[in-house]
Amino acid sequence: MRSSSWSVVAGLLVAAGCGVENDPSAQWAGLTSSPPTRAPTLVTVEPGAVMFPRTTVGHSVTTSVRIRNHGEGTAQLFLGIPEPFTVALTSLTLAPGAEQMVDLRLEPTRPGIAGAVLQLLAKDRRIEITVRGEVDPASTGGSEDNSDGQLSTPRCSGPAGTARLAWSYVPPQDQTLEFTGAMDSEGHLYATECPRYWDTSEDGPLDQRTCHLLSLDRDGHVRYRSPLAGTQYVHVDLISGERLYGTFERTSPRVTSLSAADGSVLWSTPLLPMLDAGCKWAYLSAPVLAGPNVVVAVYAIGDGVTCNALLALNADTGALAWKVSSGSRFTQPIADNPGNLYTSHYAIAQDHSTVLSYSSTGSLRWQSERTGERTPLAVNGGTLMLSAEELADPDTGVYRTALGTAGIPRQHSEGALPFGPSPHADVALSAQGLIALPDGRCTGAACPTDAHVSGRFFYGLDATTGQLRWSVPVGGYPSAPLLTARNSLLLVDRPVPEDCEFGCQGSDSSFESYLHEFSLDGREQVACKLQGLAPFITSPALHKGRLFLGAWLNWNIENDATRFLGLHAYELGTPTDPATTGWVTEGGSHERQGQPTL
Numbered sequence: 001m002r003s004s005s006w007s008v009v010a011g012l013l014v015a016a017g018c019g020v021e022n023d024p025s026a027q028w029a030g031l032t033s034s035p036p037t038r039a040p041t042l043v044t045v046e047p048g049a050v051m052f053p054r055t056t057v058g059h060s061v062t063t064s065v066r067i068r069n070h071g072e073g074t075a076q077l078f079l080g081i082p083e084p085f086t087v088a089l090t091s092l093t094l095a096p097g098a099e100q101m102v103d104l105r106l107e108p109t110r111p112g113i114a115g116a117v118l119q120l121l122a123k124d125r126r127i128e129i130t131v132r133g134e135v136d137p138a139s140t141g142g143s144e145d146n147s148d149g150q151l152s153t154p155r156c157s158g159p160a161g162t163a164r165l166a167w168s169y170v171p172p173q174d175q176t177l178e179f180t181g182a183m184d185s186e187g188h189l190y191a192t193e194c195p196r197y198w199d200t201s202e203d204g205p206l207d208q209r210t211c212h213l214l215s216l217d218r219d220g221h222v223r224y225r226s227p228l229a230g231t232q233y234v235h236v237d238l239i240s241g242e243r244l245y246g247t248f249e250r251t252s253p254r255v256t257s258l259s260a261a262d263g264s265v266l267w268s269t270p271l272l273p274m275l276d277a278g279c280k281w282a283y284l285s286a287p288v289l290a291g292p293n294v295v296v297a298v299y300a301i302g303d304g305v306t307c308n309a310l311l312a313l314n315a316d317t318g319a320l321a322w323k324v325s326s327g328s329r330f331t332q333p334i335a336d337n338p339g340n341l342y343t344s345h346y347a348i349a350q351d352h353s354t355v356l357s358y359s360s361t362g363s364l365r366w367q368s369e370r371t372g373e374r375t376p377l378a379v380n381g382g383t384l385m386l387s388a389e390e391l392a393d394p395d396t397g398v399y400r401t402a403l404g405t406a407g408i409p410r411q412h413s414e415g416a417l418p419f420g421p422s423p424h425a426d427v428a429l430s431a432q433g434l435i436a437l438p439d440g441r442c443t444g445a446a447c448p449t450d451a452h453v454s455g456r457f458f459y460g461l462d463a464t465t466g467q468l469r470w471s472v473p474v475g476g477y478p479s480a481p482l483l484t485a486r487n488s489l490l491l492v493d494r495p496v497p498e499d500c501e502f503g504c505q506g507s508d509s510s511f512e513s514y515l516h517e518f519s520l521d522g523r524e525q526v527a528c529k530l531q532g533l534a535p536f537i538t539s540p541a542l543h544k545g546r547l548f549l550g551a552w553l554n555w556n557i558e559n560d561a562t563r564f565l566g567l568h569a570y571e572l573g574t575p576t577d578p579a580t581t582g583w584v585t586e587g588g589s590h591e592r593q594g595q596p597t598l
Contacts, residue, residue: 044068064101064580069094101580154488154517155573156528163515163528166546167220169567170553177214177565178235179538179550182244184260187218187543189567190236190244192228196564209233213244213263218543220569226263232256234268237286238294240315245287245294253282255296255313267318271311274320275300279307285332291339291360293321297330310343312362322362328354331375336394340365342376342384355386355397368397373410378427383463385427388439391466403435404461404468405442426480428489433463434520436489438478447471454496460522470522475514480539483579488525489518492536492549515540515547515570530570537565545575 046066069075075094092100158164171177171193179191194211209230215223228234234246234256243266244258256268271282279300287294293312300307310324310333328345335341339360346353353374357365374386384394388405392398427437438458441448448457452473458481460469475493482490494511513530530536530549538550546569553566 068099278305
């Protein structure tokens with residue numbers, strides 16, 4: 001096979017009756033033989049021509065096109081692409097207004113330059129998309145086409161191996177910033193600001209607390225700072241289209257929906273009235289979209305009473321759609337594209353887990369028992385990942401295979417938050433079937449034989465067999481990995497000196513942070529130093545070559561009261577976007593809330 005590159009033509013728009021006549025002699029690879037039926041009035045394919053990154057013999061690369069039905073009727077479309085490419089779908093049905101991402105994969109077997117044509121048949125009309133590109137005879141690692149059209153290797157954007165700081169945001173002196181990494185597809189960031197010294201030990205007079213929903217554009221300019229009454233305050237966890245969703249815990253637990261355009265409150269639903277009587281203090285999971293609803297797991301306590309529930313609220317109105325109660329605590333739920341939910345109960349005394357799946361309407365799909373702790377972390381492409389231990393069938397819960405990282409020792413500290421310190425899952429799945437995640441040192445046959453001072457490693461595993469492909473020692477406090485459009489992985493960590501004996505791990509390690517870029521076979525392409533010594537605590541978010549991170553500022557290891565959160569935006573030396581496939585939600589973050597992009 002040979003490679004391809006695409007001359008970018010945005011938004012090829014084809015009207016029924018105005019397209020290119022079908023050529024019966026065209027060579028179709030994998031094209032269904034059924035004749036096409038009714039098509040929409042308009043079909044858009046974006047981009048009309050696309051460029052594959054440069055690849056090497058023996059390594060595949062993937063890109064995507066977006067097909068949208070602008071018509072009033074259902075469209076039946078048929079796709080084909082000649083060798084040397086493969087296409088993820090050969091036919092698809094699109095409802096009015098629907099769109100579909102279609103993956104194209106190149107798996108070259110020899111070097112050179114070649115071209116091909118993706119063909120889409122709609123109502124006897126053919127849309128053609130030119131594909132051409134370049135393949136190297138041996139692996140060079142990390143080359144891609146940059147914004148200037150020149151192939152280059154990832155590099156640092158600043159001098160002396162540093163990442164250039166594009167801008168930073170420091171909240172006003174009397175305000176505390178809360179930021180979870182929420183960013184939409186336009187590069188708009190969403191955070192909340194509240195009085196810094198407001199008493200958070202008790203919920204106190206909420207009606208006297210005035211906060212603000214803050215939105216910044218990708219250049220750091222304030223889009224708006226919209227007032228939020230204390231009774232409506234939430235931190236933004238989830239973005240879906242033009243809506244934001246956030247949660248608040250403690251004695252006034254609630255879910256609130258806000259407008260992404262101006263920050264206005266669309267609805268706010270108190271949760272205590274939905275729980276059993278006596279429950280007064282609640283912890284909430286991050287919200288997750290499941291069909292037409294927003295779902296949260298609730299763990300609430302009171303005088304001699306405990307409440308555990310999954311609550312589904314209508315995403316448009318905030319009304320209760322359904323509720324599932326349990327005698328055991330639910331873990332952070334995740335959801336697949338059809339809206340099925342996955343969660344679990346873990347009994348630490350018995351070291352036993354019950355893994356559960358519910359439909360989008362709240363009915364139990366299946367229940368499966370496990371020895372050990374098994375928490376659903378991610379679901380995509382017919383694979384359900386349970387902790388860093390195993391892969392299971394998402395339709396039945398049946399065990400498939402153990403992961404090569406199984407058996408990493410884990411500690412459970414008394415008093416730990418029921419849903420963990422953040423809603424992010426530290427995993428990514430590439431289109432090549434690679435699971436990537438940072439974790440402790442594993443002990444299997446293919447695991448690292450030498451200890452590392454940080455105690456942390458970056459692993460690449462096969463998403464089908466679970467086998468360990470590669471491992472790389474990394475620094476302390478590694479971020480969730482972020483999969484890019486050029487088939488690389490971004491990771492932020494805090495490298496630890498080999499002679500370190502104290503304060504070597506976690507958020508208390510007094511070391512510099514670095515942004516790493518790895519190839520999908522675990523080779524480090526570049527490492528760029530970030531500004532300051534304070535740890536970056538949010539998952540990285542990426543938009544058009546700019547990386548956004550939340551970091552502790554004015555940080556003093558000896559006095560946690562001095563630290564406060566700020567925002568940093570860094571330029572990538574070789575710009576790219578987040579991948580459109582894998583466990584990547586809108587904006588490029590790897591949050592386990594929301595629906596995966598297929």
